Every structure is written in structure tokens, then in C-alpha cells.
Amino acid sequence: MKVNKEKCIACGLCVNDCPARCIRLKDNKATIINKICIECGHCIAICPKFAVTTDEDKMKEVIPYKKETFHIEPENLLNSIKFRRSIRQFKDQEVETEKIEKIIEAGRFTQTARNNQDVSYLVIRKEIDKLRLLVMESLYHMGQHILENLTPENMSHKRYAKMWVDVYEAYQKDSNIEDIIYYQAPALILVLSPTPINGGLASTNMELMTNALGLGTFYSGFTVRAAQNNQKIREFLGLKEEEQIITCMAIGYPKVNYLRTVPRNDAKVTWL
Numbered sequence: 001m002k003v004n005k006e007k008c009i010a011c012g013l014c015v016n017d018c019p020a021r022c023i024r025l026k027d028n029k030a031t032i033i034n035k036i037c038i039e040c041g042h043c044i045a046i047c048p049k050f051a052v053t054t055d056e057d058k059m060k061e062v063i064p065y066k067k068e069t070f071h072i073e074p075e076n077l078l079n080s081i082k083f084r085r086s087i088r089q090f091k092d093q094e095v096e097t098e099k100i101e102k103i104i105e106a107g108r109f110t111q112t113a114r115n116n117q118d119v120s121y122l123v124i125r126k127e128i129d130k131l132r133l134l135v136m137e138s139l140y141h142m143g144q145h146i147l148e149n150l151t152p153e154n155m156s157h158k159r160y161a162k163m164w165v166d167v168y169e170a171y172q173k174d175s176n177i178e179d180i181i182y183y184q185a186p187a188l189i190l191v192l193s194p195t196p197i198n199g200g201l202a203s204t205n206m207e208l209m210t211n212a213l214g215l216g217t218f219y220s221g222f223t224v225r226a227a228q229n230n231q232k233i234r235e236f237l238g239l240k241e242e243e244q245i246i247t248c249m250a251i252g253y254p255k256v257n258y259l260r261t262v263p264r265n266d267a268k269v270t271w272l
């Protein structure tokens with residue numbers, strides 16, 4: 001982070017807003033202690049004189065606030081959250097690379113703890129069939145294990161376990177059976193991170209972006225579950241040791257139109 005001393009008017013806005021407390025006013029100019037800076041960019045965003053910058057390359061993507069293109073009416077935002085649905089019926093239509101990139105952009109700009117920016121993305125289009133089979137195989141073994149070791153505690157898993165076993169056995173006889181893993185979605189984005197909250201937050205914004213682009217998605221929890229401790233899947237995906245699959249977003253053009261929102265339980269809220 002650099003301060004242009006000629007532009008700096010020592011207003012102190014960056015000093016007060018810096019979460020790492022690494023900006024001081026020295027000789028009536030803002031001075032940044034870069035060693036402890038977490039590069040969150042608040043100083044760049046808040047400066048009325050645009051006196052704070054960082055590497056030239058990174059600065060190219062900084063855009064000024066404009067109400068017309070940045071503001072979202074609260075009612076519209078809430079409605080779009082209420083109207084969002086998990087999509088499990090997709091058109092036989094590819095998802096454009098530019099749209100996938102836009103979705104990832106929404107993830108990239110999502111906040112991370114300590115501004116670690118430790119979320120990465122794995123896009124799968126050509127290899128979906130191979131991944132689906134590996135996931136089905138893994139779930140089959142997990143299902144078998146659950147069914148062979150049923151206890152009162154894991155009874156609630158019985159239904160899924162039976163489904164995983166049945167589906168894999170049916171697939172062995174006929175590989176054209178209904179795809180209950182990805183519902184024929186043409187693209188997957190795996191959101192990877194060593195920090196679950198960071199990957200989860202990125203995924204939520206990515207889902208909103210997916211919908212805004214006229215696409216639909218659902219989270220494949222089955223994939224996340226199947227990949228847990230499964231070396232074959234991890235190797236197939238080329239995951240590094242510290243990388244965890246936080247979500248798997250199955251994405252495509254929806255073949256369904258929803259006409260209204262759905263009911264939800266009341267929020268459990270305590271006010272203190």
C-alpha cells in the first residue's frame with residue numbers, strides 16, 4: 001500500500017478505518033506500516049483524494065462507486081433471496097465460459113477471515129461423467145457401511161444409504177438411469193478452501209450471481225460427502241492436502257420457471 005503524499009490531506013479517514021491499525025499520521029501525512037497490513041483495501045476505498053494505491057496491476061480493477069449501478073433496493077434484494085431455488089432440471093445447453101468467470105468473480109470479491117483470500121475454484125465440464133461415477137462409487141461404499149452398521153444414532157441416514165446403494169447397483173446394469181447426483185447439469189464449480197466459512201460465504205454470493213445471469217444451481221452435498229477422505233476423488237481432482245471441498249455447485253440453464261416464493265419456518269431469534 002502506498003500513499004501519495006502530495007494528494008494526502010491528512011483527513012484521518014484511512015487511519016480510523018484501518019482494521020489492522022497500521023496507518024498513522026506522520027508529519028501530517030498518512031503513513032502505512034506495510035508489515036502488519038492485511039491488504040483489505042479500506043484505505044484505498046475511503047480516501048477522498050484517491051491518494052492510497054497498491055500495485056498498478058491490482059489498481060486497474062478498482063472502480064468508483066456510482067449509485068445508479070451499485071445500489072440495490074433492499075426489498076428487491078430480499079425478494080431475490082426469497083425467490084432463489086435449488087435448480088435440479090437443466091436445459092441441454094452449455095454454460096458460457098464468460099458466465100462461469102462472472103460467477104467466480106462474485107466469489108473472488110467475497111470477504112474472507114483476515115482477508116486471507118484462501119478460496120479457489122475448480123471448474124468441471126468435460127470430466128463430469130468421470131466425477132459422477134467416482135462420487136457414486138464412494139457413496140455406494142459409504143451406504144453399504146452404514147447399512148451394515150445400523151445403530152439408533154445413524155438410523156436417520158438409512159434412507160440415503162439405501163438410495164446410494166440402489167442407485168449404484170442400478171447404474172451397473174444401465175448407465176442411462178436418472179442422474180440423481182448432478183441432474184445432468186452441464187457445469188460444476190467446486191469451491192475449495194482450508195477455511196469452511198470463507199468457502200461458504202463465497203458460495204452464497206456465487207449462487208446469487210448465478211441466478212442473476214439467468215442460470216440455476218444447486219449445491220451437491222453428495223459430492224462433498226463422497227470426496228471426504230476419498231483419496232481416489234481427491235487425486236482425480238488434483239487437490240492439495242490443505243484444500244477442502246466446501247461446496248460443489250451444479251450449474252446450468254433452468255428448465256423450470258417458479259411462479260412464487262415458498263414458505264419457511266419462523267426465524268428463531270433471541271433479542272438481548
Ligand SMILES: Cc1cc2nc3c(=O)[nH]c(=O)nc-3n(C[C@H](O)[C@H](O)[C@H](O)COP(=O)(O)O)c2cc1C
Binds near residue numbers: 088218220223
Ligand atoms: C449444504 C447443502 C447441500 C445440499 N446438497 C444437495 C444434494 O446433494 N442434492 C440435492 O439435490 N440438493 C442438495 N441441496 C439442496 C437442498 O435440498 C435445498 O437447498 C433445500 O431443499 C431447500 O430448497 P431451495 O434451495 O430450493 O430453497 C443442498 C443444499 C445445501 C445448502
